[in-house]
Amino acid sequence: MLCLRNVEYSQNGRRILRSINMTFRDGMSYSILGPNGAGKSTIARILMGELRPTSGQVLLDGEDVTGLSVTERAKRGISMAWQEPARYEGITVRNYLTLGGKLKIGEDEIREVLELVGLPYERYAHRFVDKSLSGGERKRVELASLLLLKPRYVILDEPDSGLDITAGKLIEVILDRFRKCGTTVILITHHEGIALKTDFAYFVCGGRIVRKGFSQEVVDYYRKTCRRCSFAEG
Numbered sequence: 126m127l128c129l130r131n132v133e134y135s136q137n138g139r140r141i142l143r144s145i146n147m148t149f150r151d152g153m154s155y156s157i158l159g160p161n162g163a164g165k166s167t168i169a170r171i172l173m174g175e176l177r178p179t180s181g182q183v184l185l186d187g188e189d190v191t192g193l194s195v196t197e198r199a200k201r202g203i204s205m206a207w208q209e210p211a212r213y214e215g216i217t218v219r220n221y222l223t224l225g226g227k228l229k230i231g232e233d234e235i236r237e238v239l240e241l242v243g244l245p246y247e248r249y250a251h252r253f254v255d256k257s258l259s260g261g262e263r264k265r266v267e268l269a270s271l272l273l274l275k276p277r278y279v280i281l282d283e284p285d286s287g288l289d290i291t292a293g294k295l296i297e298v299i300l301d302r303f304r305k306c307g308t309t310v311i312l313i314t315h316h317e318g319i320a321l322k323t324d325f326a327y328f329v330c331g332g333r334i335v336r337k338g339f340s341q342e343v344v345d346y347y348r349k350t351c352r353r354c355s356f357a358e359g
């Protein structure tokens with residue numbers, strides 16, 4: 126179980142997160158839903174170890190991992206798909222997916238996962254993960270790599286951004302696959318349609334948790350309140 130306990134974060138004297146308490150249970154999927162600037166990515170970066178909270182703790186199975194680096198957390202099974210996927214000159218999609226051969230996976234599984242994210246094996250396996258791939262294609266490659274890695278926790282920051290209209294279906298397929306592997310998904314989004322695809326949701330606004338619970342219930346509340354709120358608009 127991964128938890129945030131009383132997490133606060135300030136930057137240049139501005140309080141960005143206040144009293145954030147979140148629990149992510151094994152095998153479940155969660156969304157962190159909220160408008161632009163709510164603090165969602167800051168929460169993701171704290172979970173991943175890219176940012177240290179000003180106070181509060183990140184707990185993994187009850188152990189305080191707040192001081193652990195991104196690499197150390199990755200070793201413990203916490204992985205992240207960044208909003209902007211990276212480029213790697215000279216590395217083929219196939220090599221990227223197998224971590225240069227370190228991940229022992231069969232060609233059939235690579236083929237299956239690439240097809241699943243909408244990238245036909247024959248056309249993409251030997252392409253380079255550089256600027257010749259579009260942003261959406263790189264994003265799909267990154268999702269494929271996480272599906273093959275099967276981490277214990279995966280944080281997906283705006284997984285639908287930069288993807289075409291097939292994104293909703295793609296997210297469903299990916300969530301289903303992660304569920305089968307027992308991976309806990311933490312999905313950052315400002316689209317309620319995407320949040321509905323997860324089991325549970327946290328609605329965050331102004332650096333606070335406004336509502337938490339089953340995704341349907343939280344989304345209903347978000348729809349009722351968020352669109353009418355001048356704070357979110359301004």
Ligand SMILES: Nc1ncnc2c1ncn2[C@@H]1O[C@H](COP(=O)(O)OP(=O)(O)OP(=O)(O)O)[C@@H](O)[C@H]1O
Pocket residue numbers: 136137139141159160161162163164165166167168315
């Ligand atoms: N280094 C920084 N200095 C000052 N303010 C910052 C800094 N980093 C983030 N913020 C502010 O913190 C708030 C939360 O940012 P964050 O990126 O977490 O929001 P978000 O919910 O992910 O937004 P979006 O949906 O637009 O990606 C924003 O108001 C942002 O401007």
